[in-house]
Amino acid sequence: MNCARFACVALVVVVAVGRAEAQTTSPPTGRFEVSVGAGWLGGASFGEQPADLRGAAGNPYRLFESETSLGGTGLFEARAGFAVTRRFVVEGRAAISKPQLSTVVSSDAEASGSFTAVEDLDQYIFDGGVLVRLSELEAFGLKPFAIAGFGYVRQLHEDQALVETGHLFYVGGGITRLLFSRAQGFIRSGSIRGDLRLNVLALDLAEGSRSQGSASASLVMTF
Amino acid sequence: MSSRRACTWIAIAVFTIALPGTADAYIHLGFESSGGTRAIKWTAPRVRWYASNGSVPGVSASQFQSELAQAFLTWESVPTASIAFEFGGFTGAAPFEDDDLSVLGFQSAPEMDRVLGATSFIVDVFSGTIVESDIFFNSIFPWSVSATGDPNRFDLRSVATHEIGHFLGLGHSAIGETEMRPEGGRRVLGSGAVMFPISLGRGVIADRELQPDDIAGVSDLYPDGGFRDDTGIISGRVRVNNAPVKGAHVVAFNPQTGSLVGNFSLADSSFRIAGLSPGPYVIRVEPIDDADIDSFMDPAGVNVNFRVTFHPRLIVAPRGGSTASFDVTVPAK
Numbered sequence: 237m238n239c240a241r242f243a244c245v246a247l248v249v250v251v252a253v254g255r256a257e258a259q260t261t262s263p264p265t266g267r268f269e270v271s272v273g274a275g276w277l278g279g280a281s282f283g284e285q286p287a288d289l290r291g292a293a294g295n296p297y298r299l300f301e302s303e304t305s306l307g308g309t310g311l312f313e314a315r316a317g318f319a320v321t322r323r324f325v326v327e328g329r330a331a332i333s334k335p336q337l338s339t340v341v342s343s344d345a346e347a348s349g350s351f352t353a354v355e356d357l358d359q360y361i362f363d364g365g366v367l368v369r370l371s372e373l374e375a376f377g378l379k380p381f382a383i384a385g386f387g388y389v390r391q392l393h394e395d396q397a398l399v400e401t402g403h404l405f406y407v408g409g410g411i412t413r414l415l416f417s418r419a420q421g422f423i424r425s426g427s428i429r430g431d432l433r434l435n436v437l438a439l440d441l442a443e444g445s446r447s448q449g450s451a452s453a454s455l456v457m458t459f
Numbered sequence: 460m461s462s463r464r465a466c467t468w469i470a471i472a473v474f475t476i477a478l479p480g481t482a483d484a485y486i487h488l489g490f491e492s493s494g495g496t497r498a499i500k501w502t503a504p505r506v507r508w509y510a511s512n513g514s515v516p517g518v519s520a521s522q523f524q525s526e527l528a529q530a531f532l533t534w535e536s537v538p539t540a541s542i543a544f545e546f547g548g549f550t551g552a553a554p555f556e557d558d559d560l561s562v563l564g565f566q567s568a569p570e571m572d573r574v575l576g577a578t579s580f581i582v583d584v585f586s587g588t589i590v591e592s593d594i595f596f597n598s599i600f601p602w603s604v605s606a607t608g609d610p611n612r613f614d615l616r617s618v619a620t621h622e623i624g625h626f627l628g629l630g631h632s633a634i635g636e637t638e639m640r641p642e643g644g645r646r647v648l649g650s651g652a653v654m655f656p657i658s659l660g661r662g663v664i665a666d667r668e669l670q671p672d673d674i675a676g677v678s679d680l681y682p683d684g685g686f687r688d689d690t691g692i693i694s695g696r697v698r699v700n701n702a703p704v705k706g707a708h709v710v711a712f713n714p715q716t717g718s719l720v721g722n723f724s725l726a727d728s729s730f731r732i733a734g735l736s737p738g739p740y741v742i743r744v745e746p747i748d749d750a751d752i753d754s755f756m757d758p759a760g761v762n763v764n765f766r767v768t769f770h771p772r773l774i775v776a777p778r779g780g781s782t783a784s785f786d787v788t789v790p791a792k
Contacts, residue, residue, distance in 0.1 A: 285717045289635060289649025290670070292659045297636060297649025302741065304714045339714045339741050339773060345636055345648075346745060347767040353741050355773035397775040397782060398691075398737050442715055 265322045271315045271429060273454020277333045277359075279308040280437065280448040300344040306357075306448075307336040313452055317367065328364040329387075335359055355394045363387020363406065378411045389437055402440050408433035412456065425458040488580070488630045497587045499580065500628045500680050505543045508626075511564025512549040515598045518565075518615060520549060522604045527563055530619035533669060534627060539678040539686040539734070542627065554593035555579050561591055561626070563619075565598040573644070575600060575618050575658055578625035594622045603662075610662035617659075617666035624654045629676050630755065631656040633708045634719050637749040645750065651719045656754045671718035675734030691735050691776030695785040696728040697744055699765050703728030704789065706761030708747055711740040711776070723747075726760060729784070735776035742770035744787050765789040 282304035288296035310333065317327030335357050342350040365385015373380045384407045391400040410431040417425035431452045438445040488499050508531070510524040518526075524546065531544040547560070554562045568574065574597055581591040596602065596618065603612035634651030647657050650665075652672040659665060669677075678686050697707040709730045710721035715738060724730040746763035747755060768789040774782060 282715065285714050287712050287717060287719055289651045289719075290659065290665045291649050292647050292663055294663075294665075299636065299649065299651070299719075300743075302712070302714045337739060337773060339739075341741060341743075341769055344743075344767065347769075351769035351771075353769060353771055353773045355739055355775065393739065393775040394772075395775070395783065397777045400738075 265319045267319050267424065267458050269317045269319065269325070269327075269456055269458040271317075271454040271456040273313050273315075273429070273452050275311050275313065275431070275450060275452025277309055277311045277331075277335065278449040279335075280306045280446040282306065282442060282446065283444075298343065298345070300341050302339050302341050304337065304339040307338060309333050309335040311450065311452065313454065315454065315456075319458075323369050323371070325367040325369070326364070327367055327383075329362070331361040331363075333359045333361075357394070358392040360390040360392075361387055361404065362390075363404065365406070378413055380409060380411050382409045383407070383431070383433070389439065391439070400439055402438050402442075404435050404437045406433045406435045423457050423459060427456045427458075429454050429456050488625065488628050498628060498680065499582050499587050499589050501542065502586070502588045504541070505545050506561065507545045507547040508561045508563060509547045509550040509552070511553060511562055512551060513565050515565050515602055517609075517612065518602050518604055523565070523615070524549070526604050526616045527619050527623075530616050530623050530667075533620055533667065534623055534677060537669065537674050537677055539674065539683050539690070540681045541683040542677070542681040554595040556593070557581060557591070559591060561593060563594040563622075564596070565602075566595045567598045568595070569599050571597060572599065575613060576622045578622050589628060592626045594619070594626060596622075601661075608662040608664040613658065613661055614664045614667070617653075617664055620666055620669070621653050621658075624673060624677070627677055628680055629654055629673070631750075632672050632676070632721070633723070633747060633749065633755060634670075634672050634710060634721050635749055656750050671716075672720045675720045675732075679733040686734070688779045689737075690733070691737055691778060692731060692733045692781035693735060693740060693742070693774050693776055694729065694731045694781050695742075695774075695787060697724040697730060697787050697789060698728060699762065699789050699791050704762045704765065706747055706752065706756060706758075706763070707765070707787075707789065708745050709787070710743045710745075711735055711774070712743060713738060713740055714773075723756060731781075737776055737778040739773040739775050742774055742787060744768045744770070744789055764792045766792055 284303045286301050287299040289299055291297040311331050313329055313331040315327055315329040317325045319325045336354050337357055338352055338354045340350055340352050363385055365383055368382045370380045386405045389402040389404050412427045412429045415426040433450045435448045436445050437448055512520050514520045535543050550562060552558055552560055552562050554564050576596045578594045580589055582589055601612040602615045603609035604615050608614050632652035632654035635655040636648040637645040638648055640646050647659050650659055652670050653666045654673055693711055697704040704724055705726045707724040708721060710719055711732045712719055720732055722730050722732045745767045746765055752758040752761050770787045
């Protein structure tokens with residue numbers, strides 16, 4: 237009984253998807269695609285941390301306050317994927333960016349004003365996940381998709397003094413627009429792709445996790 | 460004098476209740492020898508100590524020994540340091556006698572009416588090895604061994620923990636803030652190290668627990684196996700008008716953990732802060748103005764005529780090894 241009900245549901249989904257795809261340009265399956273692009277990686281807060289001393293009365297004596305954040309920056313990315321089915325693509329991505337880590341110090345017990353100390357990082361992200369084509373939502377030649385996955389983060393601190401690693405999870409989505417397609421040839425189609433992502437990073441040397449948005453655009457070639 | 464000592468050097472480090480003292484994040488006691496300053500330290504893996512069998516009101520001999528054992532254990536328990544202690548027994552000997560015994564005990568010193576305790580050393584000046592170290596606790600003050608502290612008495616274990624830091628070869632730390640009392644002396648507003656030279660006061664037991672600066676100092680002096688590989692050193696120079704600054708108090712603040720570890724710039728303006736967890740640090744430089752300069756170093760040539768300064772770059776402590784030297788330029792007052 238349960239099996240029969242599952243089969244019916246599956247059939248309805250397959251039929252629905254098939255009808256939607258039949259109305260539009262069918263995405264290729266069993267093909268590789270690569271893309272290169274650029275975008276913006278949003279900032280992330282590392283939170284506040286006071287410099288507290290032990291006070292004689294039991295309560296801490298605050299020497300100063302600090303707030304640390306990772307600034308937004310441009311990013312470059314390259315991606316490779318394989319269309320497993322017309323709906324699902326597995327893909328991997330490498331991205332490089334140069335964010336600035338900054339700590340703002342304020343309310344110093346002996347100095348007025350605030351001070352900012354900064355450091356430039358080289359950040360490399362290698363991630364992979366699944367792209368789900370939402371062809372049934374296509375409109376005006378724009379094909380939406382959803383993405384999710386996880387990856388590895390590598391931050392190289394200034395003067396290569398320290399390598400910090402961590403991991404990230406991401407979810408997001410975007411749209412693609414077909415530029416051209418052809419039935420034969422090495423390159424079978426070209427399109428542009430726009431991504432919006434929410435990254436949740438956890439670095440090994442920093443407690444907790446922090447979220448970071450990103451937006452990018454890339455040129456996609458399908459082979 | 461023991462035959463194994465070709466030459467000895469004796470010093471006394473004191474812990475005060477109100478006198479301005481010298482406090483640097485951590486600094487190692489040492490002496491001048493050919494080729495520069497040499498730090499003093501124990502070389503035996505297990506150091507034996509003895510307790511005087513005297514007592515004072517509120518502290519019996521056995522309570523005295525028990526509190527000292529706990530204070531020694533606090534230092535011995537630092538995971539990144541390798542030093543151990545052994546109680547040798549009670550003795551009728553008094554501290555500050557050259558008897559080959561490291562004795563800790565009460566003594567009355569009314570002339571030292573602001574000194575809670577002091578530590579003396581006998582050192583082999585050829586090797587820098589501590590041969591003997593004694594600690595006295597001034598019995599003119601009221602002492603307490605209460606677990607929660609007695610508001611009218613000084614906590615014995617807190618003061619013992621400070622003095623045992625000296626016993627190990629640590630000097631005073633300058634991480635702390637004080638204000639002048641109208642009647643003279645200083646009041647501690649905040650202390651960032653057990654090795655800060657001025658007591659937090661009666662009834663306070665906070666200094667039973669080490670702070671990051673204390674841990675970095677003892678670990679740098681007695682490094683355990685992986686300490687050098689797992690922690691980093693920040694080194695640089697302090698300059699004013701392109702001239703070297705001696706005695707600047709340089710503190711490394713970890714904005715992720717809130718820890719503070721510091722040291723002083725030397726006569727050539729160089730400083731070195733070791734035992735730092737890998738990661739970026741805020742560097743704060745201040746003049747010595749929260750205790751007497753001679754609590755920390757020879758006052759000759761120490762420059763206090765500059766303003767508190769934050770270095771504009773975050774400095775990254777590596778995992779093992781040291782940073783490249785960098786200059787912190789401070790504005791003159």
